[in-house]
Amino acid sequence: MHFMDRAIYIVGILGPVMTIPQLLVIWMEKTAAGVSLLSWTAYTVFSLFWIGYGILHNDKPIIMTYTLWLIIEVLIVIGIIVYG
Numbered sequence: 388m389h390f391m392d393r394a395i396y397i398v399g400i401l402g403p404v405m406t407i408p409q410l411l412v413i414w415m416e417k418t419a420a421g422v423s424l425l426s427w428t429a430y431t432v433f434s435l436f437w438i439g440y441g442i443l444h445n446d447k448p449i450i451m452t453y454t455l456w457l458i459i460e461v462l463i464v465i466g467i468i469v470y471g
Contacts, residue, residue: 394447395448396451397452398452399452399455400451400452400457401454402452402456403452403455403458403459404449404455404457406456406458406463407424408413409463410459410462410463410466413463413466413470414440414445414462414466414470417470418470419466419467419469419470419471420471422463422466422467422471423467423469424464424467424468426461427463427464427467428464430456430460431457431461431464432462434454434456434457434460435454435457437453437456438450438453438454438457439447441453
C-alpha cells in the first residue's frame with residue numbers, strides 16, 4: 388500500500404504530461420483539426436467535479452492530478468476555440 392501511495396503521485400503527473408504533445412500541436416501548428424471541442428469541454432467540467440471531490444475528501448492525489456488535467460484541458464479548449 389505504501390508503494391501505491393507514492394506511485395499515485397507519479398501516475399497523477401504522467402497522465403496530464405502525456406497530453407502535452409496534443410497541446411503543442413494545437414498551439415505551435417495553430418490548428419485544432421480533428422480535435423473535439425465538445426469532448427475537451429466535457430473533460431474540463433469533469434475535472435472540476437473531481438477537484439471538488441478531492442477537496443471534500445482531502446485527497447491530495449486527486450486534487451493534484453485533476454488540477455493538472457484542468458490546466459491542460461483549459462489550454463486545449465482555448466486552442467480549439469482560437470484555431471478550430
